[in-house]
Amino acid sequence: MTAPALSNKALADAVENLPQNALSPTRQAALAQFLERGFPTTRLEDWKYTNLDEIVDISRRWLENGAPLPATAALEDRIAEVRASIDADWLVVANGRIADGVLDAAIPGITIKALSELPEGPDFGRPLADLNAALLSDGLHISFSREAQQKRPLGLLIIDSAESDPGVSQIRIVIDVASDAQAQLIEYHTSTGKAGHYSNSVIDCTLAKGASAQYVRVQNRDLQHSQTQRTGVQLAAQSVLRYCGFDLGGQLIRNDLDIDIAGSEADAAINGLYVAGEGQHIDNHVRVDHRTGPARSAQEYRGILGGRCRCVWNGKAIVHEGADGTDAEQGNHNLLLTEGAEIDAKPELEIYADDVKCSHGTTVGQLDEAALFYLRTRGLDRQEATRALTRAFGATIVSRLPIASLAESLTAMVESRLRELSGGEA
């Protein structure tokens, strides 16, 4: 099945109808590029396992309705829930719009601006970034200076609603961490409403020399909503990235995480956990470019799959010419709880330097029957024993959360999702 293409006119009208600001010229240029290429299709190697028809269809219906902007009143309850469960300085982007008050937030050492206030428009050049730049009402630019001393992480709450009609939103956030500065961030994606929704995020993060970022991403959308996201992180010399991503919700989810190691002695640890149940499709593409050495990257993604679902993990490490002294590790481990769960796991290594240490490993397995029996002989029923083993499998990633204050709430979220998963099977 191929979804009918978007109407070029409806898309051009939607771009035209956005509030005019400094981004308008970029929108037109990005629109022209998007119209030329359209959405990526499964004919492209990088999109082989992820068919975007569902997203094209939501976008088409949204455009046919005149690309409406839903009211954000319905989101208040959900926003309050997130604020109550995670202690952070929250900046809210609701239905793709920067919420009131965000640009006035006063956090010492952190500067928050609208992208439309900056001299240069947002980057584009990849199909989904083109769409993002074309339909972007506005985005955020966040800079962490050396004076930033956070008592709690900065929270980016990306929230959408599609109560009765399909919705589409574009999110763009640019993050700069200055030389020797430290940043703690949590990005939280959620949504409500019964209609279909498609959210398209582009995040660009730059770590200057000696900077460090502790970065947590949580995607916890309602199960009928879809998302594509491209996150780029560029690491200058001696910078440190501690990244941990969680995909717990969503129907069709595609993440592209591109780590660019541009300076020597940079160090990136990238961890991810995806939990997928009935009807979910979660695709993680992680690419690490080692452009210089010595530098280190370590990647581990784990997946817990139940019901009929499909997940994709593609980890690519490219060690460019001259990047001697590179140490790159990648691992992907999957626990399949049901016969209908499917994983496509693909590690890729391209090495063009001589003195490098690279490793990769991928595993796909079921629950350990011996462990299950052992727990049952202690009085735990099958469901409880399954849950304990499943939780243990994910705990490896949770234990690497770079922001300790988030451990309790993240553990609770993962457990609640695992409970839904095991409840659904019974």
Add this chain to the structure above:
Amino acid sequence: MLEINNLCVSIGDTPILNGLSLSIDAGEVHAIMGPNGSGKSTLAQVIAGHDDYVVTSGTVTYKGNDLLDLEPEQRAREGIFLGFQYPVEIPGVNNAYLLKAAVNAGRKHRGQDEVDAFEFLKIAREKMAQLDMDPKFLNRGVNEGFSGGEKKRNEILQMAMLEPELAILDETDSGLDIDALKVVAQGINSLRSSERAIVLVTHYQRLLDYVEPDFVHVLSEGKILRSGDKSLALELEDKGYDWIRKAASA
């Protein structure tokens, strides 16, 4: 308490137990001895409810009910404990979590209130001290990275916490040095009571120097060849298993 009658068990197409009968009452300590491959561990696993083993005929009655009808967790909650010959390592499942979940599963089944975290820790620490175990073990993954001896102690700790009515200890003495053996034996002896039955499955007589059995059974080729008192174990130690096989076939 436990009545095994003419039990035949296979794994795949291979018969392992061939008409085994045994009766165990509360207050008794039984030792089941026998050479490798005689079916000792199979008997232990069948009583615990492992579904790799197929009961082809015979019955097992526990406290008057058909045991074979029950799931492993139901057997555990009804007071059956199996100390594993090879305790399973379960990284990421914390020892304290398992102990507490296990204790509470039994309490819930008996209609008792669950123990709270404070009370649980107090009891667990006491029992660990008796078994000469570092309280740090509570926060480690179940058997994760434990030495052979630590694993066996951990089994005895679980037994001490669960206070089972019928404890089957499968080769609990194997892999223990003499000091560890004494600690483990002490742990077992402290649980001897008129309400509890203990079955020691063992290859050697060594453990029986420290835990004196009331009855000794010799198993060979899936059947009990001979039963007696503790002197049978000494005789076996002296003359070897061949002696009893020959004596039985004579």
